[in-house]
Amino acid sequence: MIDSAETALHRALEMIEPEVLRGLARTDGGYVELLPNVPAPNPSPASIAMNNRVVAAIYEKVWRPFGVSVMGVAGMSMSAERAKAVADLRLNGPQRVLDVACGPGNFTRFLSEALTGDGLAVGFDISEAMIARAVRDNRGPRAAYVRGDAARLPYADGAFDAVCCYAALYLVPKPMTVLDELIRVVRPGGRIAIMTSCEPRPAPLGTVVGFGTGLAGVRMFPKNLFVDVFEASGLTEIEQEVRGLAQFVSATNARATERI
Numbered sequence: 444m445i446d447s448a449e450t451a452l453h454r455a456l457e458m459i460e461p462e463v464l465r466g467l468a469r470t471d472g473g474y475v476e477l478l479p480n481v482p483a484p485n486p487s488p489a490s491i492a493m494n495n496r497v498v499a500a501i502y503e504k505v506w507r508p509f510g511v512s513v514m515g516v517a518g519m520s521m522s523a524e525r526a527k528a529v530a531d532l533r534l535n536g537p538q539r540v541l542d543v544a545c546g547p548g549n550f551t552r553f554l555s556e557a558l559t560g561d562g563l564a565v566g567f568d569i570s571e572a573m574i575a576r577a578v579r580d581n582r583g584p585r586a587a588y589v590r591g592d593a594a595r596l597p598y599a600d601g602a603f604d605a606v607c608c609y610a611a612l613y614l615v616p617k618p619m620t621v622l623d624e625l626i627r628v629v630r631p632g633g634r635i636a637i638m639t640s641c642e643p644r645p646a647p648l649g650t651v652v653g654f655g656t657g658l659a660g661v662r663m664f665p666k667n668l669f670v671d672v673f674e675a676s677g678l679t680e681i682e683q684e685v686r687g688l689a690q691f692v693s694a695t696n697a698r699a700t701e702r703i
C-alpha cells in the first residue's frame with residue numbers, strides 16, 4: 444500500500460542500479476541525487492535556460508506553452524499532450540514508468556495519477572533547478588524524482604513498464620545515446636513514447652529553421668529518423684504523429700530479453 448511521497452522516494456531509490464551507486468545517492472533534498480556537487484552542463488543557450496531557477500519556476504505555465512506554440516503543435520493543449528502520453532504508454536495499473544528529462548515534473552505527476560496500487564512514476568532530469576521545482580510542485584504518493592544523466596540511466600535492462608521522453612531529445616548533446624538508453628530500460632512488451640522536433644519540408648525551409656534553432660542549441664530531426672531507429676531496434680506497433688515542428692512517436696518493445 445502506497446501512503447506518501449516519502450515512500451515513493453524510497454521506492455525510486457531502490458530501483459537505482461548498480462547497488463554501489465544506490466549507496467552513494469543522497470535523498471536529503473526530497474529527491475534521489477546521483478550527481479552531488481556536479482552542476483548540469485551548459486553546452487548551449489537552451490541548456491543554460493533549463494538550468495536556471497527562474498525558467499524552472501515559469502516553465503510549466505509560460506515557457507513550455509510558448510515553446511510548443513512556436514513549434515506549431517497546433518490545437519494541442521498540455522492536458523491533451525498529457526492524455527496522449529498516458530494513452531500511448533498504456534498506463535492503467537500498477538506500472539513502473541520512467542519520465543526522462545522530466546523538467547519540473549509537469550508530466551510525471553500526471554503520469555503517476557494514471558497508475559494504481561504499487562505503480563510508480565520516476566521523473567529523471569539533470570537540472571537541479573528543474574528537479575527542485577518538481578519536488579516542490581509535482582511529487583506525490585506515486586511520483587518521485589531522480590537527478591542524473593539520461594545518457595547513462597542508472598537502471599537494469601527492462602526495469603520499467605513504460606518510458607516517456609517529451610521535449611528533450613533535441614536538447615541533449617548525444618540524443619541517440621539517450622534513445623538507446625530509453626529502449627534498454629523498457630521491459631519486453633513495455634511501451635515507449637517520445638515527443639521531439641521534426642524538420643520541416645521542403646528542404647530550404649528545413650535549412651533556415653535548422654540554422655535558427657541550431658543557434659539556440661535545439662536540433663531538428665528528420666521525420667523518419669525515430670521510426671527507422673525503433674524498427675531497427677526490433678520495436679513494434681510504431682505510431683508517429685507529426686504536428687508542425689514536433690513529432691510524437693510511440694512503440695512497443697518486442698525484444699525477448701528478460702526483466703531483471
Ligand SMILES: C[S@@+](CC[C@H](N)C(=O)[O-])C[C@H]1O[C@@H](n2cnc3c(N)ncnc32)[C@H](O)[C@@H]1O
Nearest residue numbers: 493544545546568569570573592593609610611
Ligand atoms: C524542455 S524540458 C522538458 C520537460 C518535460 N519533459 C516537458 O515535456 O515539458 C527538457 C529537460 O531536459 C533536461 N535534460 C537535458 N539534458 C539532460 C540529460 N543529459 N539528462 C537528463 N535530463 C536532461 C533539462 O534539464 C530539461 O529539464
